[in-house]
Amino acid sequence: MGRQLLPPEQADSWGEFHARLELELESRGDLMVPLWWAVAGALFGGTLICSAYAFTDRHWWLWLSWLTSFAVVLIMASRAVRRADGIRARDIELARLRDAWQDHLDRGSAAR
Secondary structure: OOOOOOOHHHOOOHHHHHHHHHHHHHHOOOOOHHHHHHHHHHHHHHHHHHHHHHHHHOOHHHHHHHHHHHHHHHHHHHHHHHHHHHHHHHHHHHHHHHHHHHHHHHHHHHHO
8 A cells, every 4th residue: 555645734733734745745756757858859859850841842741740749749838837837836825834834833832
């Protein structure tokens, strides 16, 4: 059985919040991202080459290949943007949680 990653939102203490936050940030690193960037770069280069030959030689299959590879590159780019937006939104949410925990701790220490 694998370890279940619990979200920082369900933490009961400051220490538990930071431990869960560190686990979430460590699990965020995807080893396949550089590979996908390399594939997208190679595909974009192939798209440029195919489009240059398609415009000069006017072969229908070159048009089909560069349009297909260009569509794949656009899909990969839109997914990368969507993923970056999701990470940015999660970072904002975690910053709000961290501030809320800090305010809670500050109020607790002021009352003592």
